[in-house]
Amino acid sequence: MDKKIGFIGAGSMAESVISGIVNAEILPSEHIMATNKSNQERLDKLESDYRIRTVNDTKQMVAESDIIILATKPHDVEATIDSIKEVIKDGHMLISVSAGIPTDYISSLIGNQDIPIIRAMPNTSAAVRQSATAIAAGKYADEAHVKETENLFNTIGSTTIVKEEDMHTVTGVSGSGPAYFYYMVEAMEKAAVESGLAEETARELITQTVVGVGAMLQYSEEPASELRKKIMSPNGTTQAGIEALQHHNFEDLIIECVKTASQRSRELGDGK
Numbered sequence: 642m643d644k645k646i647g648f649i650g651a652g653s654m655a656e657s658v659i660s661g662i663v664n665a666e667i668l669p670s671e672h673i674m675a676t677n678k679s680n681q682e683r684l685d686k687l688e689s690d691y692r693i694r695t696v697n698d699t700k701q702m703v704a705e706s707d708i709i710i711l712a713t714k715p716h717d718v719e720a721t722i723d724s725i726k727e728v729i730k731d732g733h734m735l736i737s738v739s740a741g742i743p744t745d746y747i748s749s750l751i752g753n754q755d756i757p758i759i760r761a762m763p764n765t766s767a768a769v770r771q772s773a774t775a776i777a778a779g780k781y782a783d784e785a786h787v788k789e790t791e792n793l794f795n796t797i798g799s800t801t802i803v804k805e806e807d808m809h810t811v812t813g814v815s816g817s818g819p820a821y822f823y824y825m826v827e828a829m830e831k832a833a834v835e836s837g838l839a840e841e842t843a844r845e846l847i848t849q850t851v852v853g854v855g856a857m858l859q860y861s862e863e864p865a866s867e868l869r870k871k872i873m874s875p876n877g878t879t880q881a882g883i884e885a886l887q888h889h890n891f892e893d894l895i896i897e898c899v900k901t902a903s904q905r906s907r908e909l910g911d912g913k
């Protein structure tokens with residue numbers, strides 16, 4: 642890729658994407674730049690871990706970048722765009738990963754120049770190039786911008802193009818999604834250790850179980866419900882375990898979890 646990418650925000654999400662892109666070797670690491678608000682230690686760490694360039698002057702970084710990745714918290718978007726809008730110019734493309742924030746809102750902050758904006762929702766598995774990223778085009782982004790963004794995120798996992806109105810749901814499903822699975826893993830590890838397994842043994846078994854489930858979902862033709870039924874012998878151990886989950890309305894809980902997260906994305910978009 643013959644472009645320079647500037648990350649505004651150098652937190653968890655920026656690091657996951659930077660790590661994935663650096664490992665994918667799609668561009669020289671010195672063509673990746675990152676800036677933040679004030680945490681110099683953090684910039685030094687990213688520079689030494691990934692050999693990228695870190696910059697204190699956000700405006701200078703934006704001026705030097707072709708692609709700007711906005712990776713600040715939603716409530717910092719307004720101040721961030723305000724601080725860089727005078728150096729945003731034709732030829733720039735902006736990709737926002739900020740949860741809930743509509744591209745139209747960012748355009749209005751920039752001052753309604755026709756800057757192409759893509760809204761993206763990756764997840765932290767980008768760090769190991771396994772992100773499920775969804776992207777949606779803002780009104781000034783054309784097919785070429787979408788393609789370029791798709792190519793970029795394809796280097797760190799899969800990329801799915803969605804309508805922007807679906808981004809809140811996507812955020813509750815796959816943006817936050819890894820955390821739900823980590824939470825389940827935490828609980829399984831706790832149960833295993835409470836039942837006498839060594840922590841390391843529990844972690845090894847559970848990690849490989851999750852990896853195997855991911856591979857089955859990816860490579861088998863069958864849906865999750867069928868894969869689950871194959872494990873559930875009548876009156877066997879799995880049925881007993883699943884019945885315990887059903888007794889506590891597991892399905893309703895997960896539906897509520899995803900819908901509440903998606904609703905929170907809408908609220909973030911409304912500035913709440």
Ligand SMILES: NC(=O)C1=CN([C@@H]2O[C@H](COP(=O)(O)OP(=O)(O)OC[C@H]3O[C@@H](n4cnc5c(N)ncnc54)[C@H](OP(=O)(O)O)[C@@H]3O)[C@@H](O)[C@H]2O)C=CC1
Pocket residue numbers: 649650651652653654655676677678679680683699712713714715717720721724738739740741762763764765816817
């Ligand atoms: N974490 C995740 O799993 C995912 C997060 N996202 C989205 O990514 C975005 C970032 O999240 P995350 O990385 O977790 O957050 P972090 O809090 O880890 O990082 C936020 C970064 O923004 C920087 N920042 C704040 N204000 C400015 C500014 N005015 N100029 C430059 N940098 C600024 C902060 O700098 P400093 O540290 O110096 O204050 C920090 O580096 C959020 O909008 C979130 O919705 C999307 C998908 C998944």
Ligand SMILES: O=C(O)[C@@H]1CCC=N1
Pocket residue numbers: 740812816817
């Ligand atoms: O929790 C958050 O707000 C961000 C958005 C998606 C994942 N983490």
